[in-house]
Amino acid sequence: MTVRVIKARKSYKKFVFTIIVAILVLLVFLSLLIILQPGREKYNEYLTQVSFFESYLKEYYQFEEEVIRDFTDAFMMLYEEYTYITELVLPIELLAIGIVETNFKNVKGDKGESLGYFQIQAPTYWYMKNKYPEIYEKLNFTHAWYWDNVKVRPDVQLITATLYLYDLKIRYGETEAYSLYNGISKAYQDKVNYTKSWLKVKFEEYKEAQKELSK
Template sequence: MEKSLSNRSMKYLFILLLILIICIIIVFLVSKSSNYKKQIIFFEEYLKNNYTLDDATIKEFVKVFEILYDEFPYVTEYVYPIELLAIGIVETNFENVKGDSGESLGYFQIQAPTYWYLKHNYPEFYQRINFLEPWYWDNIKERPDVQLLTSILYLYDIKLRFGEEDAYSIYNGGSETYKDKILLRLNILENEFKTFNRR
């Protein structure tokens, strides 16, 4: 009789523990997803308030984040809108330009070999946004969505292969100075994001 009661208590305790763990996981996932959505809004508001980008460009950027969130959530676990905001600021201050003697293109300064590597390894992303053309300036200067997606995939790929710690320096050819600039900008943006969340 005592054994039976003891077994029953253990079962109830186990079930309660299991329910508690499931609830914690759900709260964590909801919080994480909510944070990503808030970062998209912050990204959009930050660009509107600090840059002269046209609304269509900002909408294209936002659309990429939404597609990733809805259709490729595994990418959003590694790369966040606030990181791309920092990269866009440090790379070009959100100007759609050629850099590195014409080798790096667009807001996030991606080079053609990087694009070809990503397009080969992640074709479904480019198919999703209907971009199957070569990475020439004339093809991508009017496609902010392609530029942002490529930057996101590049950072994602680096993080998977080399880890979080070296991702920012590798993004810029192994530059520790660049990594420091990104981390400083991220720190500033994260503080602004906290203020933004309190509104």
């Protein structure tokens, strides 16, 4: 066998080996894309829901821009720094709860015991504040749950409602969380689920409209 033939065979083997390695690398890369894609889609869904939340409030309520910005900033803080929370509690759920609780009115309820858009009571706030102190420190809110303190902080109201719903889901499961949010009420749970169901329809319409605008 000539030296030229031997060299040719070696070159061929090296070429085949390189092709196999390249294919394996490509397969690993595609596998990672498949694994990570659901996560990316989930987070994109969250951001789209934040945008929908903002759009819905602007369309159906008379809110000042500052209030809506406080809400969206609160969502974004959770999204950027506390993804374990945003994996379980979505903006559309807070939208549904705000509609059912007060129709997004910043009011006192239950003889002054429940405060704000999401009707949070003082014991709930203190429990959340003690459990997630770093979040309230970031919000620069360490005050008592009095109306004068609460009414001017939509972001704190939304964060507290989110943490409360998150905590209920962790402790009691997805099914019971809505009922327990309002003191073990099946009727309340049904209202939230119904509201969330038609909001989801509007959300899908919103997504389609955004796709058309982006063309």
